Amino acid sequence: MKRQPEDFLDPDPAVDARAVEAAEARRERLLSEVAALPHLPGVYRYFDVHDQVLYVGKAKDLRKRVSSYFQKNHGGTRIGLMVARIHRLETTVVRTEDEALLLENNLIKALNPRFNILFRDDKSYPYLKLEMHAFPRIVYHRGAVEKKHRYFGPYPGATAVRETIELIQRVFKLRTCDEAVFRNRSRPCLLFQIRRCTGPCVGQISAEDYARDVRDTKRFLRGEQQQVVEELQAQMLAHAEALAFEKAAELRNRIAALSRMFQHQAVDLAGGPLAERDADILAVKVAGGRACVNLAMVRGGRHLGDRAFFPTQVDEATRLAAEVETDAAPLEADAYFAEAERRVLEAFIGQHYLEGFIPPLLLTSHAVDKALIQSLATRSGAKVVAQHQPREQRRVWLNMAIQGCELALARLLSEEGSQRERTRALVDVLDLPITELEHLRIECFDISHTAGEATQASCVVFHTHKMQSAEYRRYNIEGITGGDDFAAMRQVLTRRYSKLAEQRAQDGPDTGVPSSTRQARLPDVVLIDGGQGQIAVAREVFETLGLPVSVLVGVEKGEGRKVGLEELVFADGRDKLTLPPDAAALMLVAQIRDEAHRFAITGMRAKRASVRTGGSRLEDIPGIGPKKRARLLQRFGGVRGVAAASVAELASVEGISPELAETLYRALR
Template identity: 30%
Template sequence: MTLDELRKILPTLPESPGCYLYRGSEGQIIYVGKAKNLRRRVSSYFQREVQSAKTRLLVRQIRSVEYVVVGSEAEALILENSLIKEHQPRYNILLKDDKTYPEVVIHNEPFPRIRVERRPARDGSQRFGPYPDVGMAHATVDMVRDLYPIRTCDLDLSPAKIAQGKYKECLQYHIKKCKAPCIGLQSLEEYEHNVREIASLLRGDLKTVIQLYRDEMQQLASALRFEEAQIYKERLQYLENYQVKHTVAPHHIHNVDVFSCIEDEDGSICVNFMHITQGMVTKVYTLEYHSQLEGETREELFASAITELRQRFASRARELILPFDPGWEAGPGITITIPQRGDKKRLLELSERNVRQYKVDKYKRAERLNPDQRLMQILTELRQALGLDKPPMHIECFDNSNVQGSDAVAACVVFKRGRPSKKDYRKFTIRSVEGPDDYASMREVVERRYRKLLSEEEPLPDLILADGGKGQIGAIRDALAVLELDIPVAGLVKDERHRTSALLYGKEQLHEIPVKHHSATFRLLEQIQAEVHRFAITFHRDKRSKSQLSSRLDYIKGIGPKTKDELLRHFHSVQAISTASLEELAKPIGPAKGRIVYEHFHSEQPSTEG
């Protein structure tokens, strides 16, 4: 993809937090970044006035842009870290030098210590995080130490060392922060029971602790112990800002594949794949998968896509997290999980968020890069839905507008190749119909429209749409029969919210053809309906307004249309004209005509002279 093509698709990027990945000419990832707003951040790289030489060099190497949508800026930061560690992009000079984010570690040792570390050893210790902010990690450890008497010393508390009796209780014991297992005052069983509860807490059950902190803060404040209450307030702020629903899961979720899918309008599906290693997202990919066999179900397509993606990325994951059971034999030793809650459910939701975004952006990009191709696809779908001989490249739609038969007008809007052709729009004042007769008005307008096109040898439409039901379609067909024309006519069926919900069509007998809401065809029909309604209403409003404005001036003998226009242009309303003095009226139209107008309005007023 060229830089110009990349710039065209930038407006289609989501305005959501996430990570973006730039790929080079050979498909390799050359840069990974995080963003609070993906569209704004990625667009900044492609501004003409970029000053940084490194950035200009990077932009010249970019051939495609991918992204992963997440729930918050903190999640984007964590995901960025894992992607950089996995792919080691050439242009990421800040984070690929083994810098990492803090984790809370429960050490694998007798009477385990709990600490904040950036590079924990892989020795079987339990690890929680990573945390986007070191303050959050320390606040979490402080919370644990407030709730449980956990040792903070570096002593070797193996049974042999404790039995030697060489240790002595420290200050932490005297302030009731530790039960002194170093001198045998706390059993290993009791200590490990506390550690199991702490591990459960670190996996996400913070609600209870936050409430305890809040109650403690309020009690201290009530007792006027404000300095101690401030400590709890600061810890509360850390914990309330800490989001348990990370992009990453706990480290025990390891070597797992996550898949989600969404159906497309053409029968294909979009499938998102994520690979999780030690709780970190290390691979993300979304593809569009088309049916290879006629009549394949969504489940069969999904199963085929899973197989292809696992082969493509040489995945050896032993667990698959899926939104539903595709009825597929995963193979020996492979577990399929359909989560309902918890960390695995959150990973599935992240995958689903990305596959939905992919589908939305796919259409936006197609319209940006090749708008004519996308519109041709829509017109082809409309042809197939109605069973027409060719795509309706030229569509015309009619609508009437009147108020109890007065100022009756009609409008015709024209769409060519799926786009409005405003130079071809036409307005009609109803001439031959008395009273509110929509069908007769429609017959008159359609006959006038196409009689004129025939006489001028202009091209006729491929499809006529009526903003109404059977009666309107019948009126249009009657008018076409008079002219001996055979043009397909369909009606726009509306739901209770006055939105297009179906097409009414049929050569012998009319029947409803459903249109999927939010599909591209639906949006085109909705645009046509809104445009013809707007055009007709605007014309009717203007006509009625002029009629009401001009009515009193029409009855003044000796005042013609030009003089009337001069008066309205000068005074803007009939009310202003009626209250103007003789001198004011004479300015735009002269003293003679000014007197005629003045006497017309003032002769209607009762005399105030005695």
């Protein structure tokens, strides 16, 4: 029989009465605060009893908008759940609706409210940088910009930037080498030999001709492809008439490379350049409680690819918006999904373009609020146009984005459905007392070293049907005999759970703690990559800490250590469990175990390399982080090269100031 959670004690009527009385008093207090709000535009924020932000919204009329939450009974809906949690509210009055839009999105990104649509902050988009120089070079760039250089983009990903650089190398042959390499060349490099560079480092091209290639590159990246092709054709004919056939053939090859690119991009050059050469195409789809926004980028008239974004909390936020902000009868299914998709798209536009580059043209699958576009245009200082029913080439691009959005969402739902079934299978196999599968939390440990050197332990976390990489942890294992995996496991488990054991001893068992605080709870399953020996060590640690050993499960390799023949070993005396190789539960266990192994071994290799190369000497110097360390090692070939470099040479590395170079020089002497 399936084990059940511990039963709660019978409710105390007096306690219930006090809770109801407190809720009524809280509601009266909130209603009085709402009644005092002005009829002005602004932003409102709701907080729970723990002072955690629940929702951030904007309003043309604060009193009218906020009072709509409290004027009717929302029952057991999502909005009802949110309203029941509201303990206090804050408002900020602004001058215009545009200011409210910007402030709302700033707060959403900063506070991550529970009931707002949230798009995870991704790493910055890459750019193509043209470094200003007597002979400028073209280079991939991500990060802060400098006014003295020219930047083109952003691009949807690194691949798009590198493909553009490769095209520029084939057509315009600009250099890509580092400044130190450029200054110290005595003969042409391989790129010159394969006709991907004109060799300015060794005088193989004049400054005037190179400047012309730079000018053509800029025009090409700005979308003036037709003009560039026409000028190249004129130059080719001029060289042919002068009987300079080799130069004419080289220009012919450039024109052919550009023509192939145009055909691949399906751009109709006969009709002239696009009126808007930089554009973002945005498509949205909501289905199965999830949403996808597909962003495709066009820069200089070239379609550079797309990227899919999957917001969190879309279910709560879209239902909330549909229920609160529609005064008419409940929406029909199609209208509801269209309304939900529009709100998801507006949330993406507000959060995505708040601080980054916004192109002059947005092609959208749904009509969006004109005030939102106007506020972004005001912020950027340039005209921004949004179209949701484009024609001709723009229609083709929008259809491509919509199709990509539908495929990405279908793939996500398929993967999540499969993962959900694996979670359910593991819960059933382990007979866990869990009613909501999203709450299952698994932590898995592995030990990695090389013949006892650079021992590291990894802890990976599985929660809400997926691996939570932000919660992964690595532990440096010290003070043990090299290669003693049992001692390493004892150390990492003690370090991981000792504070939790102290908290449990003070507060009592954590049964019934709300899911929002589950991260502080003991996991439902603690997986150990190992058999009886490792489990015996884990059992000893948990018994010493006063933690239940029933959560410990070892993953023991089967006969011949073959994949798919693993057995589950339990610390509480249950018999070993052997599952079929194609069992969904075993697949999930293997996935988590393999991720723990990968995370451990990559950390161990990095630590081993640091120890062997002396890289840690650089990291120990104040002001030298991973990026600067990588640049130094790349430039000088290792720590010995860095130590042998002069202050001036160190200061020539990107990100190394003269003061930091002086500090670095003294520290390595």
